Amino acid sequence: MSDREDFREIARLVRPGSRVLDVGCGEGDLLELLAREKGVDGRGLEISPEGVSACLARGLAVVQGDADSDLDYFPARAFDYAVLSQTLPQVRQPRHVLAELLRIAPRAVVSLPNFAHWRVRLSLLAGGRMPVTRALPSPWWATGNIHLCTLDDFTALCDELALRIEACAALAGAKRARAIDPKAPLENWRAESALFLLSRGDAPAPGAAKAELFS
Amino acid sequence: MSDGEAAGLNIETGEAVMRFSEGQPLRLDCGGKIAGLEIAYKTYGRLDPDRANAVLVCHALTLDQHVASRHPLTGKRGWWSNVVGPGLPIDTDRYFVICSNVVGGCCGATGPGALDPATGRPYGLAFPMITMADMVRAQAMLIEALGIDRLFAVVGGSMGGMQVLQWAADYPERLYSAVCIAAAARHSAQNIAFHEIGRQAIMADPDWRGGDYAAAGVRPEKGLAIARMAAHVTYLSEAALQRKFGRELQRDGYSWGFDADFQVESYLRHQGAAFVDRFDANSYLYITRAMDYFDLAAQHGGVLAEAFRRARDVRFCVFSFTSDWLYPTPESRQIVRALNAAGARASFVEIETDKGHDAFLLDEPALHAALAGFISSAAQARGLA
Numbered sequence: 001m002s003d004r005e006d007f008r009e010i011a012r013l014v015r016p017g018s019r020v021l022d023v024g025c026g027e028g029d030l031l032e033l034l035a036r037e038k039g040v041d042g043r044g045l046e047i048s049p050e051g052v053s054a055c056l057a058r059g060l061a062v063v064q065g066d067a068d069s070d071l072d073y074f075p076a077r078a079f080d081y082a083v084l085s086q087t088l089p090q091v092r093q094p095r096h097v098l099a100e101l102l103r104i105a106p107r108a109v110v111s112l113p114n115f116a117h118w119r120v121r122l123s124l125l126a127g128g129r130m131p132v133t134r135a136l137p138s139p140w141w142a143t144g145n146i147h148l149c150t151l152d153d154f155t156a157l158c159d160e161l162a163l164r165i166e167a168c169a170a171l172a173g174a175k176r177a178r179a180i181d182p183k184a185p186l187e188n189w190r191a192e193s194a195l196f197l198l199s200r201g202d203a204p205a206p207g208a209a210k211a212e213l214f215s
Numbered sequence: 216m217s218d219g220e221a222a223g224l225n226i227e228t229g230e231a232v233m234r235f236s237e238g239q240p241l242r243l244d245c246g247g248k249i250a251g252l253e254i255a256y257k258t259y260g261r262l263d264p265d266r267a268n269a270v271l272v273c274h275a276l277t278l279d280q281h282v283a284s285r286h287p288l289t290g291k292r293g294w295w296s297n298v299v300g301p302g303l304p305i306d307t308d309r310y311f312v313i314c315s316n317v318v319g320g321c322c323g324a325t326g327p328g329a330l331d332p333a334t335g336r337p338y339g340l341a342f343p344m345i346t347m348a349d350m351v352r353a354q355a356m357l358i359e360a361l362g363i364d365r366l367f368a369v370v371g372g373s374m375g376g377m378q379v380l381q382w383a384a385d386y387p388e389r390l391y392s393a394v395c396i397a398a399a400a401r402h403s404a405q406n407i408a409f410h411e412i413g414r415q416a417i418m419a420d421p422d423w424r425g426g427d428y429a430a431a432g433v434r435p436e437k438g439l440a441i442a443r444m445a446a447h448v449t450y451l452s453e454a455a456l457q458r459k460f461g462r463e464l465q466r467d468g469y470s471w472g473f474d475a476d477f478q479v480e481s482y483l484r485h486q487g488a489a490f491v492d493r494f495d496a497n498s499y500l501y502i503t504r505a506m507d508y509f510d511l512a513a514q515h516g517g518v519l520a521e522a523f524r525r526a527r528d529v530r531f532c533v534f535s536f537t538s539d540w541l542y543p544t545p546e547s548r549q550i551v552r553a554l555n556a557a558g559a560r561a562s563f564v565e566i567e568t569d570k571g572h573d574a575f576l577l578d579e580p581a582l583h584a585a586l587a588g589f590i591s592s593a594a595q596a597r598g599l600a
């Protein structure tokens with residue numbers, strides 16, 4: 001198993017044998033995990049040639065490309081899940097990318113750091129410097145994050161795009177994921193980063209299918 | 216040539232010409248046919264008893280079947296000796312590699328220089344117009360004649376990459392994987408323009424004689440050399456030319472005339488002169504025409520994804536080079552997007568290099584590593600030892 005808790009959580013969420021697009025798949029750790037543990041038919045999109053090359057050597061199907069511009073070319077509902085793990089703050093158009101994920105797949109799994117976590121707030125309030133934390137490890141001049149947001153910001157965007165939050169879990173380093181209500185005010189302080197399972201609001205309500213998701 | 220001394224020594228090679236009977240003609244897109252088709256090909260490595268480990272390498276415009284062994288005319292090492300061989304990305308210890316001369320070529324496949332059975336003289340311009348699909352149809356006949364139902368991989372760069380795409384469109388059930396390097400799904404206006412310059416140079420040579428030069432015992436060497444010089448520039452990049460030659464002179468000072476003062480001029484003249492020794496002018500006309508006619512989407516109602524609709528089970532890998540301005544990255548991206556739209560299993564890498572289009576033939580470790588990774592993981596998935 002991967003030592004990344006968000007990967008473990010994603011592997012728990014994804015139905016066996018499903019088709020998954022991992023956007024920003026890096027060297028393919030998640031795709032390999034999903035293929036091995038869940039028999040997933042996975043594809044990746046990765047911006048760095050080194051990442052793509054590493055994926056090829058692992059037998060993964062990965063296209064070098066950019067979430068901002070290349071998602072548009074995937075057909076609608078080509079996948080069962082579109083995964084965007086810790087990548088949303090790095091894209092130029094997070095709103096567009098999020099909408100695209102849920103065009104390509106009926107469900108999206110999105111994880112992102114919470115900029116309202118208490119350590120972040122404290123660091124800015126007391127230290128007066130841009131926070132460098134476990135979830136945001138790079139200094140301001142080296143980070144790829146150009147669109148950081150808080151849990152509140154993200155759930156507001158989901159509402160605006162009429163996306164349904166089917167499940168949410170708080171992540172903290174290697175600790176086990178903790179199911180949360182992302183709209184609870186306290187969680188916007190407590191959650192270091194969060195992982196969302198999203199579907200389109202106009203899709204039928206999950207109901208019985210939801211239980212199956214966590215099987 | 217010293218770097219090629221070892222090439223080909225450790226490989227089990229075969230060389231043969233496949234001759235098809237008059238009753239088994241190659242049917243052409245133009246409506247014509249070639250009876251008594253001959254295809255010269257080379258093989259490297261051993262075919263498994265279950266015939267599952269065959270790799271077809273498709274060659275580019277001016278290359279040939281001598282992919283990993285010494286060229287009989289030039290004595291130079293095979294054009295892909297750095298990719299095809301024992302322990303290399305296309306590992307001849309594991310795969311049975313086949314490379315055949317394309318129809319219309321001049322290295323042993325039936326082409327405009329072959330004898331026309333109707334007249335007993337070289338075809339010249341009586342040779343029918345050929346297309347990429349015709350070349351691939353001929354390869355498919357060869358593969359079938361060799362008793363191979365399904366290729367483990369079909370691999371090619373430049374025009375070879377176009378053949379790979381055509382294979383995927385026409386014979387997807389006979390492919391397990393496909394590698395398309397520095398190619399395009401159609402020839403652009405710029406591609407056609409450069410080819411037209413080359414063709415006009417050949418046809419403007421008085422020795423071309425309306426394509427009938429063989430009968431006169433001459434060759435349009437000047438025209439063909441100029442065609443090669445113009446084309447060769449498109450295979451490089453500005454950065455590569457600058458790095459290699461800059462404004463360096465051949466001798467001290469200018470000649471104050473039109474000698475090859477600059478090293479780049481001398482280099483191009485050498486390229487042109489060497490080319491005419493190994494290539495036929497009419498073949499150049501026919502093959503460049505086939506490339507210009509190539510438009511895979513047009514063959515499928517204008518929708519490229521339709522070309523790959525039946526190729527969903529083929530594992531694709533597409534490569535482009537950042538400095539390739541002949542078949543630039545957007546061309547490869549179009550292929551990849553169409554593959555994605557068709558639901559095919561596609562990978563794509565853009566290799567960072569300043570070597571231009573020719574990078575696919577050169578020492579490009581990032582390409583070789585990615586190619587090796589793709590091929591060996593596909594072999595594992597295919598269950599090849």
